[in-house]
Amino acid sequence: MxxxxxxxxxxxxxxxxxxxxxxxxxxxxxxxxxxxxxxxxxxxxxxxxxxxxxxxxxxxxxxxxxxxxxxxxxxxxxxxxxxxxxxxxxxHPPVKRGPSTWVIAAITVPIIVLGVVVTILGTFGSGSFVIGLVVVGLVLLLMFGGG
Structure with a gap:
């Protein structure tokens, strides 16, 4: 056989x-x-x-x-x-999913716009310039600062 x-x-x-x-x-x-x-x-x-x-x-x-x-x-x-x-x-390793791109954009774009507006207004002589830099710095830290 x-x-x-x-x-x-x-x-x-x-x-x-x-x-x-x-x-x-x-x-x-x-x-x-x-x-x-x-x-x-x-x-x-x-x-x-x-x-x-x-x-x-x-x-x-x-x-x-x-x-x-x-x-x-x-x-x-x-x-x-x-x-x-x-x-x-x-x-297969599990797929790691984070927040949606739209959620991130909906949160960060208004903060960036606010930071830019405050920065522009701050260049005209008030203490808002420092506040604008802090806001922009925090936004950049949140976007690129690990986590």
Whole structure:
């Protein structure tokens, strides 16, 4: 049927799910391309024997499927395998979102306009010039000063 050195012992759903999990580990380690992962995951879902699964790992380093003695299931509960997905499960970092650009513009533009007006009025001889510089300085600090 196949390679005589690979066992023809039947496998269960838990073995198929475990093999798919291990293939996903090889995908995330960069040993498999997404296309290779998809092909092998499809073959793992259709595998019937231990040999069928082990063939998928012949060119890969460990981890490989580990077939243990069958467990006795509780007579009151039946094992329901998780749904099988053939999509690669690559973890992506969460997207960090800040305030909307419109919110920032709605707050900073009036403050900048106020600072410019106060600065212009302050150049005509009153102490408002210093207040204008402080307002503009605070606006620039809020815009570019980390946080």
């Amino acid at each position: 196949g390679d005589p050195s690979l066992p023809d012992i039947r496998i269960g759903d838990a073995d198929r799910v475990d093999a798919e999990r291990l293939l996903n580990e090889h995908l995330t380690a960069g040993r498999l391309t997404p296309e290779e992962y998809g092909d092998r995951a499809t073959q793992a879902a259709a595998a019937r024997t231990q040999g069928d699964l082990l063939r998928l790992f012949l060119d890969l380093p460990g981890p490989h499927p580990n077939f243990e003695a069958p467990r006795q299931l509780d007579t009151y509960t039946a094992y329901t395998p998780p749904p099988i997905s053939h999509e690669p499960q690559i973890a």
